[in-house]
Amino acid sequence: MELKNKKILIADDEPDILEIIRFNLEAEGYTVFTAKNGDEAIMEAKKNLPDLIMLDVMMPGKTGIETCNLLRLNPAFTDTIIIFLTALSDETTEIKGLETGADDYLTKPISPKVLVSKINSLFRRISKEDSPVLHAGELQIDRERYIIIYKGEDIILARKEFELLALLASRPGKVFLRNEILNQVWGTEVIVGDRTIDVHIRKIRQKLQLDCITTVKGVGYKFDL
């Protein structure tokens, strides 16, 4: 479920719409934030730095278009995907032409399937990070295909091993404390013994045949090529 590392902010004045969209996108594995109006959307955007922002065009206070223009003024949001939600009735050329700084638009009523497929395809086609592949030297970590590629060879890791390696490799050089690792890979509720991490680290080292994980005694582990 937490496979997609993408944040989406939705702004709409109708709570029902917010919930429907939230439900469907969370089911897809996205992290969802919501806002009731343009001002709130801008605040949330600055706070959470979403990868995609969905703005209802007709909102009390600032319209979606005004909100979009304000967001685009901020360099932090030049690369953010912005899409509009519009009722069929106000589907003007302006929105159709996407001259508003938005990347796409959706018409209400929203079909969950269309919503999800559009969002997915936007991430797939527009996002600068087109593939969810993490490159670290000769090593590629493909979250989508759930495989490791080392020198062209596919290496298959079990889930915990994969998540653990992906975490470490997400910030090469950074030392992850054992606690951080436990929280990120196992979650906060699960309690496992002391040696569990070690065993998984060992399996990764074994399968990769590559000395890329360094032990920092008394502290944690780090990934380095």
Next chain:
Amino acid sequence: MELKNKKILIADDEPDILEIIRFNLEAEGYTVFTAKNGDEAIMEAKKNLPDLIMLDVMMPGKTGIETCNLLRLNPAFTDTIIIFLTALSDETTEIKGLETGADDYLTKPISPKVLVSKINSLFRRISKEDSPVLHAGELQIDRERYIIIYKGEDIILARKEFELLALLASRPGKVFLRNEILNQVWGTEVIVGDRTIDVHIRKIRQKLQLDCITTVKGVGYKFDL
């Protein structure tokens, strides 16, 4: 980057614009040709038979609109996608209304993201209308006739089996979470048991006699040839 087998011709008198567009489209995997004016565009079009032609409206000599009209007279270009590039200032009703024989238009200044997404979506629209057949290696999935063709043989799958395979094959290599599968194939309202997906997967594997679906334990399934 995936290689799209599509040719795009761009005509604009400003070399900078040509290069920006060329760069972005080539990065997307398109093959790009350029022309400095209307006459050159017509020559290049005849020579390379592009799938899409992008014409600046304001060009010395023939305007983009005149060029478009001339191209449309030639039967070779009746099915070619033609879009206009226009500055906001000369965004006349004529262009907006697309009464010119063009399929769409883009306004300058051009956002690379919008450009790429528009081009992609135009191709997507056309290709979907053209053939609802999904090719994946030796496998063809015909959404319209609801059949699978493998090495020339027709394989008939039941509806759920078909939809499941079509989903997985829509993005070869991508691991679909069980949740994603349930949402896409069964919908969000329906609740089915744990083993339902497995049973359908098994039937597909059985009927296809082909090891194309890989289990990623604890994660989901993926299609790979």
Next chain:
DNA sequence: GCTTTTGCTTAACAATTTGATAATATTTAA
């Protein structure tokens, strides 16, 4: 209208993989 077939789901069980632990060996830093 009745029967047969087909498609879908479920349940029960088998097979497999994964992950955690314990026990032991080894390494490291003070």
Next chain:
DNA sequence: TTAAATATTATCAAATTGTTAAGCAAAAGC
């Protein structure tokens, strides 16, 4: 050196998926 931390290994339980058969409803034949 020595206590603490980590590595290694084997083992076992739990989680996950595979397989099969059966039940039922809807569709298709007769």
